[in-house]
Amino acid sequence: MKKLVISTLLAASLLGATSCKDFLTEKPVSGVAPAQIMSADLYINGALNTIIGETMFRFGPFPNLWDYDNDDATGATWAFGDIGSGNFQNYWGADNGWNGPYILINHCSFAMARVQEMSMDPVAQKDAVAQLRFLRAWGYYMLVRAYGEVPLLKKSVADGETPQLPRSPVKDVYAFIIEDLKAAETDLYPAAGAVVGHPNQTVAKSLLAKVYVTMASGALAGAQVTVMGGPTYKLVAGKRNLLDPKPLTYTKTVVGGLEGLNATDYFKLARDKAQEVMASGAYTLFPTHAEVWAVGNQNKGEHIWSLQTISNDPNFGNEVSMFHLGRINPANSEIEGGWIASSNHWYHLFEENDQRITAGVLHRWKLYGNFMYYPYSDSSVVKGTDQSASAVAKRARYGYQPTDQGNIDDAHVARLRKFEAISDRTVTRGNYNYPLLRYPDVLLIYAEAANEVSNGPTAEALEAVNMIRRRNSASEVTTMSQQAFRSFVLEERRRELAQEGDRRWDLLRWGIYLPVMNALDSDENNVLKRRSTKHLLMPIPVTELNINHEITGNNPGW
Numbered sequence: 001m002k003k004l005v006i007s008t009l010l011a012a013s014l015l016g017a018t019s020c021k022d023f024l025t026e027k028p029v030s031g032v033a034p035a036q037i038m039s040a041d042l043y044i045n046g047a048l049n050t051i052i053g054e055t056m057f058r059f060g061p062f063p064n065l066w067d068y069d070n071d072d073a074t075g076a077t078w079a080f081g082d083i084g085s086g087n088f089q090n091y092w093g094a095d096n097g098w099n100g101p102y103i104l105i106n107h108c109s110f111a112m113a114r115v116q117e118m119s120m121d122p123v124a125q126k127d128a129v130a131q132l133r134f135l136r137a138w139g140y141y142m143l144v145r146a147y148g149e150v151p152l153l154k155k156s157v158a159d160g161e162t163p164q165l166p167r168s169p170v171k172d173v174y175a176f177i178i179e180d181l182k183a184a185e186t187d188l189y190p191a192a193g194a195v196v197g198h199p200n201q202t203v204a205k206s207l208l209a210k211v212y213v214t215m216a217s218g219a220l221a222g223a224q225v226t227v228m229g230g231p232t233y234k235l236v237a238g239k240r241n242l243l244d245p246k247p248l249t250y251t252k253t254v255v256g257g258l259e260g261l262n263a264t265d266y267f268k269l270a271r272d273k274a275q276e277v278m279a280s281g282a283y284t285l286f287p288t289h290a291e292v293w294a295v296g297n298q299n300k301g302e303h304i305w306s307l308q309t310i311s312n313d314p315n316f317g318n319e320v321s322m323f324h325l326g327r328i329n330p331a332n333s334e335i336e337g338g339w340i341a342s343s344n345h346w347y348h349l350f351e352e353n354d355q356r357i358t359a360g361v362l363h364r365w366k367l368y369g370n371f372m373y374y375p376y377s378d379s380s381v382v383k384g385t386d387q388s389a390s391a392v393a394k395r396a397r398y399g400y401q402p403t404d405q406g407n408i409d410d411a412h413v414a415r416l417r418k419f420e421a422i423s424d425r426t427v428t429r430g431n432y433n434y435p436l437l438r439y440p441d442v443l444l445i446y447a448e449a450a451n452e453v454s455n456g457p458t459a460e461a462l463e464a465v466n467m468i469r470r471r472n473s474a475s476e477v478t479t480m481s482q483q484a485f486r487s488f489v490l491e492e493r494r495r496e497l498a499q500e501g502d503r504r505w506d507l508l509r510w511g512i513y514l515p516v517m518n519a520l521d522s523d524e525n526n527v528l529k530r531r532s533t534k535h536l537l538m539p540i541p542v543t544e545l546n547i548n549h550e551i552t553g554n555n556p557g558w
Contacts (some may be wrong), residue, residue, distance in 0.1 A: 037097035038130035040127040043111035055100035061093030066501035072346040079339035087129040095541040103138035108136035110156035130187035132424040134199040144173040146538040166550040170257025181208045197308040202282045209273035216266035217509045218255030224489040232524040245345040252511035267452040274446035283439040289355035302439035309431040317429025325419035341413030355472045361493045362415040363398040373404040412524045448489045457485040
């Protein structure tokens, strides 16, 4: 491991009712200040600001590494020519998937040692160390999912950790993550007593449930999963006709490094930990889909842990909204950006009145001097040839006009309106609080795990899913087989958590990434989806291989 130079972006302390904005607006400080002028809060804020900073979220390395490579992500081929087409090493931010988490980890270990030496209130001291342990665990969770075996730095380089460490087995990395998270959930403040935007006890429980279900699903052998997918179009007389997704069933493989793990034991742990979060009452679903993504609801309701941001700020703004939806040019009201969207297949996973497509998808926007509409199956509605009551209602809902255009540059894209959740759509770096953990994730973890433990969905598992579906005006699910419910929950995650950094990892942990991607081959926008075994893991940066001689080679195929 190369010796890491830490730029902490240290901020002012957060005490009492001090807001997140107060700590974000403090002038960043480069480097680590002497311990005698530091406080525990400054160290914690330095770690949190690493996530906001340039190695992760500011310019797009995260979440592009999470969101571009899955079966639902699509857009213009020029935007998907690297990470989105499987050319991982060609992506300008590829190395950040490794460097960003390790900078965070090193900072957390360094800060923990300093905080433990401070003379301060013992309860607050425990909470501070626990926050840092949580963030360190989160960093390792990002790494082990992406790279498999990784070096385990249990203390900072400044405190004597050797930068030359071999890769640790996947199970050992997960054991270290769990150790940190268990300690964190014991010592962290409850949600009601914690600083907004900081890790709290329920945040730690939520991530622990996610870690357990990742291990459990990865270790499960021989299970079958049905995914809606397959080819996205068919050529008819030279014309590309879009196809609806069809059910395809796969037998999963075991994730490398998790062989021999007792999947049932870890599903039980995931179920029970998710249940603790549900029983805590700390989080609740918003009544409607639109309310989830209202700027005024950031850090409330179902938002368990989110990125903390400031609109149009050079240090604490980010380009997530511009990448995923596009900014508005105030001169002509046209969209600029919006390079990553969801596919036609994804759009057709929903019932007609599901709020996640009626309110959650951009159906009309201005581009190149024209108003565009989506989906293209609404053509008869837009042009007025369909005069049914439902068509009239749809025209009124979306503001369709007969002059609207249906296709420019073969861009068959469902742009998600969740990325409108910023204060100013005209700026490049908005205040999009990227959802790192959201309550529907916990509900679906519970449902998934309970189904595997009980050999079929329990009433409680069904209700966990139906809470989400009722909120979105979707029909409720009833009793079904274990395999059918397993598949349904995975599809519901696909619907609810779209472009929130989960889909790629869901396919990987269930051991179906390769067949699902290859069944698509090339999508409706000519984005290449074919993948080989090398794509199961990200390539380790060449700079790391050159410096750390204990790592004898890259991941297979790279």
